[in-house]
Amino acid sequence: MSDNEAIRMLIAKSCLTLDDGDFSAYLALCAPDYAYRIKAWSPELRNDMIWLEHDRDGLAGLFATLPEHLQRSGRLSRHVSTATIEARENTEAYDVVSSLIVHHTDLDGRTQTLAVGRYKDTVAWVDGAILLSAREVALETRDLGIGLHVPL
Amino acid sequence: MSARDKSSWEQTPGAPAGHFVSGLVYTDPDIYRDESDKIFSNAWRFACHASELPEANDYRVFDHDGQSLVAMRGEDDVIRTFLNVCSHRGAKLLDQPSGNAKHVTCFYHRWTYDNHGQCTGIPRASGYASDGVKKESMGLREVRTDVLHDLVFITLDGATPPLETFIGPALDRFSEMLSGQPLEVFHYNQAVLECNWKAWHETNMDLYHEFMHVVLRQTQVNAMPMEDRKLIVFEGGHGGSGGDLKAAYDGYEGFAGRGDDVPPLAGMSATDFRFINLFPSTAIISRGTVVRIDTVTPIGPDKALLEMRGLGVQGEPDGHRRVRQKHHNQYWGPFGRNVPEDMVAAESCADSFRHQAGRYQIIARDEKMAGQDDAILRAFYAEWGRRLGRDPGAPV
Numbered sequence: 403m404s405d406n407e408a409i410r411m412l413i414a415k416s417c418l419t420l421d422d423g424d425f426s427a428y429l430a431l432c433a434p435d436y437a438y439r440i441k442a443w444s445p446e447l448r449n450d451m452i453w454l455e456h457d458r459d460g461l462a463g464l465f466a467t468l469p470e471h472l473q474r475s476g477r478l479s480r481h482v483s484t485a486t487i488e489a490r491e492n493t494e495a496y497d498v499v500s501s502l503i504v505h506h507t508d509l510d511g512r513t514q515t516l517a518v519g520r521y522k523d524t525v526a527w528v529d530g531a532i533l534l535s536a537r538e539v540a541l542e543t544r545d546l547g548i549g550l551h552v553p554l
Numbered sequence: 555m556s557a558r559d560k561s562s563w564e565q566t567p568g569a570p571a572g573h574f575v576s577g578l579v580y581t582d583p584d585i586y587r588d589e590s591d592k593i594f595s596n597a598w599r600f601a602c603h604a605s606e607l608p609e610a611n612d613y614r615v616f617d618h619d620g621q622s623l624v625a626m627r628g629e630d631d632v633i634r635t636f637l638n639v640c641s642h643r644g645a646k647l648l649d650q651p652s653g654n655a656k657h658v659t660c661f662y663h664r665w666t667y668d669n670h671g672q673c674t675g676i677p678r679a680s681g682y683a684s685d686g687v688k689k690e691s692m693g694l695r696e697v698r699t700d701v702l703h704d705l706v707f708i709t710l711d712g713a714t715p716p717l718e719t720f721i722g723p724a725l726d727r728f729s730e731m732l733s734g735q736p737l738e739v740f741h742y743n744q745a746v747l748e749c750n751w752k753a754w755h756e757t758n759m760d761l762y763h764e765f766m767h768v769v770l771r772q773t774q775v776n777a778m779p780m781e782d783r784k785l786i787v788f789e790g791g792h793g794g795s796g797g798d799l800k801a802a803y804d805g806y807e808g809f810a811g812r813g814d815d816v817p818p819l820a821g822m823s824a825t826d827f828r829f830i831n832l833f834p835s836t837a838i839i840s841r842g843t844v845v846r847i848d849t850v851t852p853i854g855p856d857k858a859l860l861e862m863r864g865l866g867v868q869g870e871p872d873g874h875r876r877v878r879q880k881h882h883n884q885y886w887g888p889f890g891r892n893v894p895e896d897m898v899a900a901e902s903c904a905d906s907f908r909h910q911a912g913r914y915q916i917i918a919r920d921e922k923m924a925g926q927d928d929a930i931l932r933a934f935y936a937e938w939g940r941r942l943g944r945d946p947g948a949p950v
Contacts, residue, residue, distance in 0.1 A: 440889060446614070446651040446742045447606065452879050453743075454889040463808040470768040472895040545744050548901060549887075549894030 405496070408532045409525055410484050413500055416534060417480035420553065425465035432458050433526065433533040438553060442541040453541070454553060461553065473551045476508040480554065482521060495526035495535065502539065504554055517543035517554060564913055566947060572932055573918035575946045577907035580750035585942070585949055586855040592941045593834050594619040596711035598720045600836040600849050601625055604704040605738035605868060607633060611656045611669060615648050617851055617859065618708065623697060624648050625706055626669040629656075633701060635708045636671050636694040647694075671696050703732035705847075724792035724830055731828070731840055734820025740875065741864030741882055747850075747897060749904030751835055751858040752938075754850045757896040758829065758837035759793065759934055761785075762919055762926040766899060769884075769891045772805035774827065780925035787923075791833030791937025793930030796923070798826040801841065806891075809884060816877040818842045819867070831930060833937050844882045856904055862886065862893070914947075 403411075412431060419428040432438075436458040444451050456464060484500040499522055506516040519541040526535045539554050567574045579585055602614045607627040614625045615638055622638035624647065638647050640660040647658050647667070657674060659666045666675035671694035676682070679689065698709045700717040703725060707717050714720070725732070747754055757763065761783075764770040777800040786796030803825065804810035813824020822828065824842040831837045837848040845865040850858050864882040866875055885892045906912030917935070919928040935946040942949075 442743075444742050447739055448652055449740070451741055451743075452876075452883070453741075453887050454883055455876075455880065460808060467768065467807050467891075471891065472766060472768075472898055474894065474898065545746060546888040547745055548747070548897035549745070550889055551891070551894060553889075 405489075405532070406487050409487055409496060409498055412525060412532050412534065413482055413484055413498065413521065413523060416537075417482055421477070421479055425462075425468075429458065429462060429465075431534055432461075433528050433535045434458060436461070436534055437536045439537070440539040440541060440554060442544050444544070456553075464551075464553075468551055471551050474506070474548055476506055478516065478550075478552070478554075479505045479507065479513075481505070493526070495524055498523040498525055502554070517541055517546060519543065519554070567914050567916050567918070569916060569918040571945065571947055572936060573916070573928075573947075575915040575917060575935055576949050577910060577912050577914060578949050579938075579946055580753060580904060580907045581855050581910075582950060583855055585944070586852065588942050588944070589852065590619055592943075593938070594710075594852065596709060596714045597834050598700070598707045598709045598714065598717050599834070600832065600847065601635065601699075601706045601708045603737070603739050603847070603863065603865065604633065604701060604706055605736070605865075606652065607706075608738075609654060611654050612652070613648060613655060613658075613669070614652045615650070616861075619710065619852075621710075622646055623708065625699065625708070628669045633699055633706055634669065634671060635697040635699040635706075637697065639695065640665055641673060641692040641694060642676075665692070667694055703729055704737065705732070720790060721832065722788050722790060722792070724788045724790070724794070724832060725838075727795075727828065728830060728838060728840075730821030731819045731845065732838075736868035737819075737845065737865045738868040739863045740866050740879060741862070741887060743862050743888055745860045745862075745888070745897065746853065747858050747860055747900060748856060749858060749900045750856055750907075751850045751852040753900040753904050754848075754858055754860055754896075755831065755835050755837070755934070756915075756931060757900055758839065758848060759831050759930040760917075760928070761930075762928065763896075763899065764926065767892050767895055769806050769809075773801045773803055773809065774799065777802040777805075777825075780921070783924045785923045785927050785929055787929055787933035791934045792831060793933045794830035795828050798822075798828050801825050801827050812881060812884070813843055816843050816874045816881075819845065831934065833934060841881065841885065844878045846882065846886050856908055860897075 438456050440454040442451050481503045482500040486499045488497045502519045502521050504517040505513050507513040522538040524536040606614045610629045612627050624638040625635045627633050642665045645662040657666050664677045668674050673689040673692040676689050700707050784796035787793035803812040818824045822842045826842045829839040835850045839846045847863040849861045866878040917928040917931040921927040939946050
């Protein structure tokens with residue numbers, strides 16, 4: 403498998419594991435120094451905003467508490483289309499940009515688009531496995547209705 | 555005891571007047587129009603924070619009572635607000651939510667205004683020579699604006715009493731926090747909620763629903779004796795915490811040490827929780843190191859626009875700002891642990907009242923202005939009833 407194929411598969415798996423609520427499988431795709439962030443540009447403030455930011459341990463803690471929270475019912479489906487994969491010089495890391503669409507399907511089976519944006523990922527080979535080192539979710543959508551307890 | 559039949563379900567709850575609210579207040583179209591006429595057209599309403607207009611000629615567009623308004627900071631440093639409508643044909647003048655403009659030019663026929671609201675240019679004005687249309691009389695419609703602790707308020711009604719009278723002493727306990735250091739907005743998001751505006755505002759007035767939030771069950775409910783909590787209500791329907799509530803942050807995974815790495819806001823400690831709900835639709839909530847300001851704007855009987863702001867200290871080091879953002883996002887924002895749960899609750903109740911499956915909200919908790927007393931909700935609905943001339947328990 404080429405590096406590009408491995409990277410595309412990694413990013414697709416990161417979506418499917420989150421969709422399935424298989425958070426341990428998601429974290430297994432993340433490097434120990436994984437950094438996750440959701441950002442959005444505010445035209446009201448003319449500034450970037452950070453809406454969620456965690457390291458790997460922080461995400462693990464967030465996932466652990468999810469069952470106790472009152473959450474939006476239904477299911478999310480994250481769809482990605484990876485657009486660019488650029489190798490960083492003299493490293494085994496890549497910068498990857500993917501388009502992201504998130505749909506929400508409610509308990510009655512009705513699906514709506516919840517959010518669009520981009521994944522800006524850094525991935526790297528770690529001990530023979532390609533892993534996510536960093537993910538920035540750059541959201542275009544800023545009205546997320548009743549919001550979310552889970553990362554996108 | 556048994557389940558209730560139709561007749562029993564539809565009876566008013568066995569609580570005194572003022573201690574329950576009919577579901578019709580959330581759904582009835584006549585009441586909705588009445589609220590526009592008797593509350594939103596004349597009450598003072600929080601528009602934005604002064605830090606959203608930091609420079610001369612900055613502007614900030616927002617909606618109120620179905621109308622688009624624009625607040626502008628003039629070169630004289632005064633913030634003025636206008637209907638965001640051209641005097642000529644009614645086109646919307648500014649469509650960006652914020653920006654900087656010394657002059658505003660209508661895209662349609664290029665009429666131009668300054669940020670005092672004066673019309674400064676009419677192309678080919680000679681065409682109006684015979685009918686008396688002159689730029690001197692074609693200024694923008696100005697809306698009364700006042701600023702208190704850097705909070706910009708507006709009212710559409712020229713006869714409404716001054717802001718200080720409207721607010722009374724409700725913000726006194728916030729004055730040091732809001733003015734003791736310059737604050738600025740670092741977070742802003744909107745959400746259109748499928749519920750009446752009051753259903754959202756209730757989530758900020760109702761302490762009893764702490765039990766819904768696992769974070770509050772683990773950090774707040776047992777952090778101090780319930781009887782030591784002090785609540786307070788004010789004339790005009792405002793109400794909040796009369797003394798600080800406390801939080802014990804190590805009760806929730808990932809929250810331990812909150813406040814160790816950034817100074818609290820002026821007049822606060824890191825574990826303080828202080829809030830005030832300003833009639834009709836604004837809440838100011840501080841958790842020691844960070845402030846949130848909510849404003850909810852009616853869109854229809856069962857649709858509301860919620861705006862949420864998070865504030866930190868202006869000019870603070872990046873490291874402090876990141877920590878305050880983290881503290882904000884732990885509870886609030888679209889990915890917070892608490893706010894999405896409040897939204898679920900507001901929409902869930904709305905769903906029941908929409909077709910009158912739900913009939914009443916009971917707001918009868920009496921804990922002598924402590925604990926989880928419903929007094930703030932009752933004060934809000936007393937003012938609501940006074941303004942509309944309706945009994946919230948039997949409004950039609």
